[in-house]
Amino acid sequence: MSIKGSEVRGVDAGETTHVICGGQDIAQLILGTDTPEDVVELSGDAEQLVKILFPAQYPMVEKQDLYGARKLT
Numbered sequence: 847m848s849i850k851g852s853e854v855r856g857v858d859a860g861e862t863t864h865v866i867c868g869g870q871d872i873a874q875l876i877l878g879t880d881t882p883e884d885v886v887e888l889s890g891d892a893e894q895l896v897k898i899l900f901p902a903q904y905p906m907v908e909k910q911d912l913y914g915a916r917k918l919t
Contacts, residue, residue, distance in 0.1 A: 862890070863889060863890035864889065864890035864891045864892045864895075865887075865888070865889045865890065865892055866882075866886050866887075866888060866892045866895075866896055867886060867887045867888075867889075868885050868886035868887065871884075871885040871886075872885055872886060875896075875900050876900060877903065878900065878901060878902050878903025878904065879903070881902065882896040882897060882900065
């Protein structure tokens with residue numbers, strides 16, 4: 847991600863010491879259901895930015911709904 851002023855855009859990965867690294871669980875971070883400490887590894891200034899970029903949202907979705915559809919009868 848490249849942040850310049852108010853412009854944010856995706857860029858090719860390059861060499862940097864500021865990294866947010868995570869697997870499939872990073873989706874929970876994007877949704878705001880988990881904290882960065884729970885789902886990603888951080889280095890450099892990423893530790894300071896991650897809480898601003900991905901704040902906790904406290905979504906009103908039951909855990910069951912996050913992981914699959916429930917059978918309706």
